[in-house]
Amino acid sequence: xxxxxxxxxxxxxxxxxxxxxxxxxxxxxxxxxxxxxxxxxxxxxxxxxxxxxxxxxxxxxxxxxxxxxxxxxxxxxxxxxxxxxxxxxxxxxxxxxxxxxxxxxxxxxxxxxxxxxxxxxxxxxxxxxxxxxxxxxxxxxxxxxxxxxxxxxxxxxxxxxxxxxxxxxxxxxxxxxxxxxxxxxxxxxxxxxxxxxxxxxxxxxxxxxxxxxxxxxxxxxxxxxxxxxxxxxxxxxxxxxxxxxxxxxxxxxxxxxxxxxxxxxxxxxxxxxxxxxxxxxxxxxxxxxxxxxxxxxxxxx
Amino acid sequence: xxxxxxxxxxxxxxxxxxxxxxxxxxxxxxxxxxxxxxxxxxxxxxxxxxxxxxxxxxxxxxxxxxxxxxxxxxxxxxxxxxxxxxxxxxxxxxxxxxxxxxxxxxxxxxxxxxxxxxxxxxxxxxxxxxxxxxxxxxxxxxxxxxxxxxxxxxxxxxxxxxxxxxxxxxxxxxxxxxxxxxxxxxxxxxxxxxxxxxxxxxxxxxxxxxxxxxxxxxxxxxxxxxxxxxxxxxxxxxxxxxxxxxxxxxxxxxxxxxxxxxxxxxxxxxxxxxxxxxxxxxxxxxxxxxxxxxxxxxxxxxxxxxxxxxxxxxxxxxxxxxxx
Ligand SMILES: [Zn+2]
Numbered sequence: 001x002x003x004x005x006x007x008x009x010x011x012x013x014x015x016x017x018x019x020x021x022x023x024x025x026x027x028x029x030x031x032x033x034x035x036x037x038x039x040x041x042x043x044x045x046x047x048x049x050x051x052x053x054x055x056x057x058x059x060x061x062x063x064x065x066x067x068x069x070x071x072x073x074x075x076x077x078x079x080x081x082x083x084x085x086x087x088x089x090x091x092x093x094x095x096x097x098x099x100x101x102x103x104x105x106x107x108x109x110x111x112x113x114x115x116x117x118x119x120x121x122x123x124x125x126x127x128x129x130x131x132x133x134x135x136x137x138x139x140x141x142x143x144x145x146x147x148x149x150x151x152x153x154x155x156x157x158x159x160x161x162x163x164x165x166x167x168x169x170x171x172x173x174x175x176x177x178x179x180x181x182x183x184x185x186x187x188x189x190x191x192x193x194x195x196x197x198x199x200x201x202x203x204x205x206x207x208x209x210x211x212x213x214x215x216x217x218x219x220x221x222x223x224x225x226x227x228x229x230x231x232x233x234x235x236x237x238x239x240x241x242x243x244x245x246x247x248x249x250x251x252x253x254x255x256x257x258x259x260x261x262x263x264x265x266x267x268x269x270x271x272x273x274x275x276x277x278x279x280x281x282x283x284x285x286x287x288x289x290x291x292x293x294x295x296x297x298x299x300x301x
Numbered sequence: 302x303x304x305x306x307x308x309x310x311x312x313x314x315x316x317x318x319x320x321x322x323x324x325x326x327x328x329x330x331x332x333x334x335x336x337x338x339x340x341x342x343x344x345x346x347x348x349x350x351x352x353x354x355x356x357x358x359x360x361x362x363x364x365x366x367x368x369x370x371x372x373x374x375x376x377x378x379x380x381x382x383x384x385x386x387x388x389x390x391x392x393x394x395x396x397x398x399x400x401x402x403x404x405x406x407x408x409x410x411x412x413x414x415x416x417x418x419x420x421x422x423x424x425x426x427x428x429x430x431x432x433x434x435x436x437x438x439x440x441x442x443x444x445x446x447x448x449x450x451x452x453x454x455x456x457x458x459x460x461x462x463x464x465x466x467x468x469x470x471x472x473x474x475x476x477x478x479x480x481x482x483x484x485x486x487x488x489x490x491x492x493x494x495x496x497x498x499x500x501x502x503x504x505x506x507x508x509x510x511x512x513x514x515x516x517x518x519x520x521x522x523x524x525x526x527x528x529x530x531x532x533x534x535x536x537x538x539x540x541x542x543x544x545x546x547x548x549x550x551x552x553x554x555x556x557x558x559x560x561x562x563x564x565x566x567x568x569x570x571x572x573x574x575x576x577x578x579x580x581x582x583x584x585x586x587x588x589x590x591x592x593x594x595x596x597x598x599x600x601x602x603x604x605x606x607x608x609x610x611x612x613x614x615x616x617x618x619x620x621x622x623x624x625x
Contacts, residue, residue, distance in 0.1 A: 013394070037453070056624055077620055077622040077623075078618050078619070078620055078621075079618060079619040079621060080619075081617070081618065081619050082616055083617045084547050086550070088536040088537065088545075088546075089536065089537065092448070101616055109569040136616075137615075137616030137617050137618045138616075138618045139617050140616050142429055143510075143619055144613055148370060166504075166526045166527075168526060168527055168532060168535070168536070168550075170526075170617075171525045171526055171549075171550045171552065172524060172525040172526060172550075172552065172556075172557060172560065172562050173560070173562070173615065173616060173617055174525035174526050175504060175505075175507075175508055175524075175525055176508070176562055176612065176615040176616070177615070178480075178481075178484060178505065178508050179484050179488075179508055179511075179512045179612045179615070180612040180613060180615050180616065182481060182484035182485045182488060182512070183484065183485075183488035183512065183608070183612045184609070184610045184612075184613065185485060186485050186486075186488040186489045186609070187488075187609060189485075190489065204477075205505070206504070206505055206526065208477035208481075209465075209476070209477040209478075209480040209481050209509070210476070210480075210481050210484065211481070212481075213475075213477050213478040213481040213482070214481050214482070215486050226477075227472050227476075227477065228465065228467070228471065228472060228476035228477040228480070228505070229420040229467035229468075229471070229472065230621075233467050234467050234469065234472065237467050237468055238468055238469060243468070243469075246472070247472055251512055252395070255474075255475065256475075257475050257478050277503065283370070293606060296426070297613070
């Protein structure tokens with residue numbers, strides 16, 4: 001549940017950097033504190049030219065550098081609302097409106113379909129800027145619909161995770177998105193459609209404990225925080241400092257939960273290579289019965 | 302009625318039970334016939350229980366779900382099955398004492414039953430890690446569910462956890478992956494799955510054992526994404542707002558049923574499961590039996606499809622394409 005901290009941090013960083021660079025052109029590297037222009041960083045795929053730190057980016061940036069040619073956004077018609085009337089210091093509705101306004105996004109995940117080189121792929125990409133990338137009903141529903149789309153169109157699925165976990169303000173509905181997305185992924189698996197999971201900084205809580213960890217291939221960006229519990233929670237429990245590198249991508253690779261850690265600059269080529277293997281004539285054909293079943297369910301709804 | 306534990310809102314009962322104990326002691330000595338007075342007092346207790354329990358706040362229900370005398374998984378397993386044999390280990394790394402698994406005879410039918418187990422004494426609580434399973438527990442559960450599938454045994458899971466364990470080894474051994482894997486596999490298991498929340502249903506630790514054809518909550522339990530205390534500490538930076546958080550989270554069995562996120566509520570006996578333990582086990586057994594009867598004869602593919610469809614429908618959002 002670290003999103004709240006990060007959200008607050010995120011807000012302060014945004015305002016302070018505005019003060020330093022009124023034109024909004026300068027971006028500071030969190031690690032080495034070097035400042036760079038947006039153009040400079042964009043060319044470098046937002047990897048710090050000085051220290052190689054992977055700056056956090058969102059769905060727009062990933063779409064831009066991963067896809068080749070035209071892309072199409074899907075399911076943008078789905079919107080969150082405050083159905084529980086959840087008001088703590090602020091109402092959920094206010095948080096939603098503020099997040100929408102600040103980011104121009106419809107929610108914490110964007111589904112994009114297109115091609116990486118010549119390979120069709122459908123990607124669901126999370127945005128941390130939208131309420132800490134938290135998973136509520138819309139995130140779950142977009143993933144579910146993306147999975148149906150992938151089964152119907154027989155395009156591989158890529159999910160890029162970046163999330164503090166479940167969206168508390170949707171309470172049990174957010175919890176059930178873990179079950180929903182995992183269940184839908186089991187259908188994708190049954191249909192023989194590959195799923196690539198890319199974990200970026202951070203991927204924790206209900207997101208790591210559901211779709212993020214369920215890839216046929218699990219990939220992470222370097223030095224991302226990936227785990228079930230947030231480091232602060234674990235520190236509180238064990239009352240000791242955490243070992244260096246604990247819950248980093250490299251740590252997870254070492255413990256067997258990732259297939260690879262990939263530098264952002266190699267990501268497109270890696271995905272392209274992976275996609276090519278799944279074009280083999282031996283790949284399981286689409287499960288026609290399942291496609292029909294999904295069509296029937298959709299018809300009912 | 303010795304050693305009864307009373308929660309703050311149960312306090313009006315304490316004096317009544319003390320009186321009852323004294324009366325029964327006197328009447329046992331046999332000089333005076335006290336049976337009418339005893340009967341009257343028992344009625345008064347029942348009335349008081351009814352009035353207390355008919356008007357509980359969400360936070361009070363959370364407290365009841367953690368009542369120190371509330372029965373845990375092992376109690377239900379002992380009461381509900383003619384015969385049960387415990388099985389151990391995840392076949393990978395260890396045996397998690399916070400997660401128990403059994404082969405059991407359920408009125409003539411073999412089932413696999415898995416549950417989180419808390420402890421009653423300090424020593425037991427430590428041994429059971431307060432019902433907080435590690436990845437080994439979730440993998441043990443999955444191994445046993447696969448065993449059930451292989452031999453076509455229905456699966457029953459009993460959920461009672463304040464959360465999956467958070468710690469160094471839990472992370473090192475892949476807590477997130479273990480929970481995710483359970484849900485992924487449970488969605489496709491070819492045997493019926495019935496889950497009952499018998500105490501606390503906290504977050505990933507609960508859902509990792511509760512993707513099922515039928516999910517029930519006992520009346521005085523809770524099931525959601527975060528405990529009221531943690532919710533309070535994150536949103537208000539203080540533990541003081543746990544009551545408010547409990548209300549906001551809509552985490553009671555009644556709320557969950559009204560949302561369609563569970564399939565039924567199992568009514569608890571007057572006074573709660575901790576007061577009438579055997580009656581509580583009977584009620585749980587009845588609910589499981591009815592659900593099982595509905596599920597066993599279904600075509601497995603149909604059952605799986607309905608299971609996934611049920612979860613696919615969970616979520617509230619505005620669909621502007623439909624709204625327009
Ligand atoms: Zn740097």
